Amino acid sequence: MSDRTAYIFLLPALVLYVAFVALPIAQVVGYSLFEWDQGIIGDFAGLSNFERMGGDTVFWAALSHNAIWVVLTLAFPLMAGLLLAAILAERNQHVIRWMSAIYFIPRTIPLVVAGIIWGWIYNPIFGLLNYMLESVGLGGWTGAWLAQSETALLSLNVVGAWTFFGFCVVIYLAAIQSIDPSLYEAAEIDGAGWGRKFRDITVPLLKNSTLFLGLYAAIEAMRFFDLVWVTTQGGPGYATEVLTTHIYKTFFLVGDFGYAAALSVVLLAIVLAISSISYFLLRAK
Amino acid sequence: MSKTSRHIQTLVLILFAAYALAPVYLVLLASMRSEADLFSGPLALPWPINIDNFLRVWRESGFAAYFFNSLKISAAVTVLVLLSAPLAGFAFAKMRFAGREGLFALFLAGLVVPAPSVIVALYGNLQTLGLIDNQIGVILPQAALLMPFSVFMMRTVMQEIPDELIEASTMDGATLFGTFIRIVVPIARPGLMSLTLIVFLFSWQEYLLPLVVLQTETLKPITVGAASLQGRYGVDYGGIAAAGLIAFAPIVVLFLIMQRSFVRGLSAGAVK
Numbered sequence: 001m002s003d004r005t006a007y008i009f010l011l012p013a014l015v016l017y018v019a020f021v022a023l024p025i026a027q028v029v030g031y032s033l034f035e036w037d038q039g040i041i042g043d044f045a046g047l048s049n050f051e052r053m054g055g056d057t058v059f060w061a062a063l064s065h066n067a068i069w070v071v072l073t074l075a076f077p078l079m080a081g082l083l084l085a086a087i088l089a090e091r092n093q094h095v096i097r098w099m100s101a102i103y104f105i106p107r108t109i110p111l112v113v114a115g116i117i118w119g120w121i122y123n124p125i126f127g128l129l130n131y132m133l134e135s136v137g138l139g140g141w142t143g144a145w146l147a148q149s150e151t152a153l154l155s156l157n158v159v160g161a162w163t164f165f166g167f168c169v170v171i172y173l174a175a176i177q178s179i180d181p182s183l184y185e186a187a188e189i190d191g192a193g194w195g196r197k198f199r200d201i202t203v204p205l206l207k208n209s210t211l212f213l214g215l216y217a218a219i220e221a222m223r224f225f226d227l228v229w230v231t232t233q234g235g236p237g238y239a240t241e242v243l244t245t246h247i248y249k250t251f252f253l254v255g256d257f258g259y260a261a262a263l264s265v266v267l268l269a270i271v272l273a274i275s276s277i278s279y280f281l282l283r284a285k
Numbered sequence: 286m287s288k289t290s291r292h293i294q295t296l297v298l299i300l301f302a303a304y305a306l307a308p309v310y311l312v313l314l315a316s317m318r319s320e321a322d323l324f325s326g327p328l329a330l331p332w333p334i335n336i337d338n339f340l341r342v343w344r345e346s347g348f349a350a351y352f353f354n355s356l357k358i359s360a361a362v363t364v365l366v367l368l369s370a371p372l373a374g375f376a377f378a379k380m381r382f383a384g385r386e387g388l389f390a391l392f393l394a395g396l397v398v399p400a401p402s403v404i405v406a407l408y409g410n411l412q413t414l415g416l417i418d419n420q421i422g423v424i425l426p427q428a429a430l431l432m433p434f435s436v437f438m439m440r441t442v443m444q445e446i447p448d449e450l451i452e453a454s455t456m457d458g459a460t461l462f463g464t465f466i467r468i469v470v471p472i473a474r475p476g477l478m479s480l481t482l483i484v485f486l487f488s489w490q491e492y493l494l495p496l497v498v499l500q501t502e503t504l505k506p507i508t509v510g511a512a513s514l515q516g517r518y519g520v521d522y523g524g525i526a527a528a529g530l531i532a533f534a535p536i537v538v539l540f541l542i543m544q545r546s547f548v549r550g551l552s553a554g555a556v557k
Contacts (some may be wrong), residue, residue: 005461006382012369013432014388020407020429021395027406039409084301087294095298101544102302105309108540108547109533110490112508116515116529117308126522128311166305170548194290223399226492230512244401251405252497264402275397 016237025268031261039257049262059263062234062241069160069242070223073226077161078213081168086202089176100173103166111163115230116161117221122146146232149239156240159227164220168213175209176202215278222271243267309537315526332342338527342514345419348528350503351510355489355532358423358506363481365428366435371477375465379451389440395433400426400493408497422498423506427488434478438550442476443469479550482543489536507532 032049033041053059066159070103084103088096108113121128122145145155187197213220225244228234234241234249251260316338318331342348376382377389407426410415416422446469456463470477492508499505505513511532515525540547 003382006376006380006385009372009376009380009461009465010388012371013392013436016365016369016425016429017392017395017432020410020426021398021403021432024403024406024410025398027410028403031406080301084298087298092359097544099298099302100548103305103543104304104548105537105540107551108536109309109487110508110511110536111488112492112512113529113532116511116525117312119515120525121308121311128307159407162304162308165301167551170551171540175419194294211394214445219397223397223401225399225401226490229492229496230515244399247401247405248493251408258403260405264405267399267402269401271397271399272394275394279393 012172027259028264028268031257032265033257036257039255041257045258049258050189050265052259053262053266058238058241058246059112059243061238062243062246065240065242069157069224070218072124072154072157073164073221074214076157077165078168078210078217080161080165081213082172082203082206082210084165084169085172086175086198093220096173100166100169105166106163107166109163111224112230114159114163115227118155118162118224119146119231122155147236149236149277152211152232152236152239156227156231160224164217171209171213172206175206179205211281212278215274215281218274219263222267222274243270244282288540312526312529315522316530318523338523339531342524342527342531346510346514346524346528347502348507348510348514349506349533350532354420355359355503355508358420358427358495359485359488361420361424362428362431363484365424366431366484367477367481369428370432370435370480371439371443371470372465372471374441375434375443375469377436377440378443379446379448380461383411392433392436395430396437398433400430400491404493404497411498413418417498418500418504420499420504423491423495427491427494431484431487435484438480438483439473439476442473442480446472475546475549478543479546482539482547483550486536486547 031041033045033047035045035048084099088099091099109117120126123140124130124144124147125137127145129145133139133141143151147149183201183205184197187201192200222243224242225248228240228242228245229248232240243263244267247260247263250256250263254260294307314329315330317334317336319335319337343352346487373392377385411417411426413421414422416425450468450472451464454468455461459467490508491506492512495509496512497508511525511528514528
């Protein structure tokens with residue numbers, strides 16, 4: 001078998017990938033090192049586009065929102081997924097099939113549509129959330145969830161969690177089902193309750209899945225765009241600005257090509273760093 | 286486990302099911318509510334059931350076109366990926382050649398590349414190629430962005446095919462490509478099914494690429510259409526709900542029918 005056959009097999013995938021992903025990445029890196037005027041490339045600018053980030057408060061706000069998003073994702077959908085999977089694992093096949101399908105449904109819904117639906121639930125006048133708060137006598141808690149900077153990011157994260165926790169359930173469930181049942185039986189003989197078994201067997205043995213989901217969540221938290229764009233477009237003010245929306249605005253609305261490219265390089269560097277860390281961590285096991 | 290704690294656990298399961306389903310249920314109700322029934326509260330059952338919202342959205346706001354554009358774009362992306370990723374996955378899994386590790390690392394790096402990070406260069410390139418405002422300008426980059434995941438997944442699928450089968454076939458004088466078509470593809474069918482579903486799902490969900498590439502209304506897919514409808518319709522919640530439902534119902538139904546295939550694909554690589 002010759003090398004040539006292998007290259008022919010690889011060719012279609014490689015051509016597409018290089019033309020529309022690898023090459024643009026190289027270009028973005030190149031663009032970030034130049035000055036741009038009205039979309040026309042100018043003088044070599046060294047790292048000056050990157051130096052501008054130091055004083056760009058929107059950039060730092062966006063980056064901190066991405067970071068908060070990671071923490072919130074680890075705190076809520078990941079933990080919920082773990083708990084639900086542990087509970088589900090002890091139920092019969094029917095319950096497992098149905099419940100994991102139900103939990104997974106939100107992930108099949110396009111984020112754009114999820115954003116529209118939830119934007120509506122959060123609507124201060126017609127929204128379901130305020131309606132429900134009022135009907136249980138908590139009228140004082142109502143708010144314009146996405147329009148107030150204190151609640152906007154958190155409210156959006158609830159939507160993100162909505163689309164993500166089912167995925168966590170599925171991943172954790174698959175891992176739990178591969179745990180040797182005799183471990184649980186032995187613990188039961190020793191008189192361990194559900195909480196003990198969860199803490200001493202399930203959680204430690206799922207470390208790899210947790211690691212995978214955590215890194216996956218971190219990468220997703222850096223990548224997401226749709227949800228913010230259809231709901232708040234980064235607002236109010238810059239309360240929900242993230243790196244991707246900052247790039248979008250800098251490129252399409254401001255037309256600052258060099259700086260948009262520099263921001264893209266930072267985004268790429270972060271996701272690639274996270275993915276190489278995960279590659280080595282998961283490989284090492 | 287005591288009865289009470291089992292009940293508490295069941296309650297937790299149900300609460301999260303409500304969290305997952307409530308928004309979907311809400312949209313379903315709103316889409317079937319007539320204007321006269323609009324103010325009876327968001328959770329009241331719509332009566333009489335009314336499909337005017339669907340008819341209005343489908344006929345008048347060009348939603349039929351959005352829907353078929355999504356279908357067309359997603360189908361084209363899926364076909365492109367299916368024609369290329371399995372071959373590449375097979376090469377990485379079963380062939381030895383110079384530069385294998387390096388090329389695989391190149392694909393692996395692309396696994397996490399977000400569309401917004403390449404759009405700055407991609408947009409200009411598509412302009413140069415004359416592909417702005419052309420669905421091909423969405424289809425090609427979309428397939429390319431999904432390629433790393435697809436190649437990675439196909440490599441895993443192909444690794445499970447026994448070497449003996451491939452050797453036996455080539456020994457009988459079949460070419461490697463002939464072996465691929467006649468032996469490998471039939472065995473890898475469940476994996477190919479998963480790939481098809483996932484790629485279709487992801488391209489159906491894509492928003493940024495069509496948003497920036499397509500300007501003509503009659504070319505746009507359903508994600509962009511739904512978002513613009515939200516702006517245009519203002520307070521026509523019945524219309525927006527119907528539009529949202531049209532945008533996600535086919536995928537949800539497809540998922541429920543093919544659940545096993547979907548989940549296997551999405552968790553590929555996670556468990557391994």
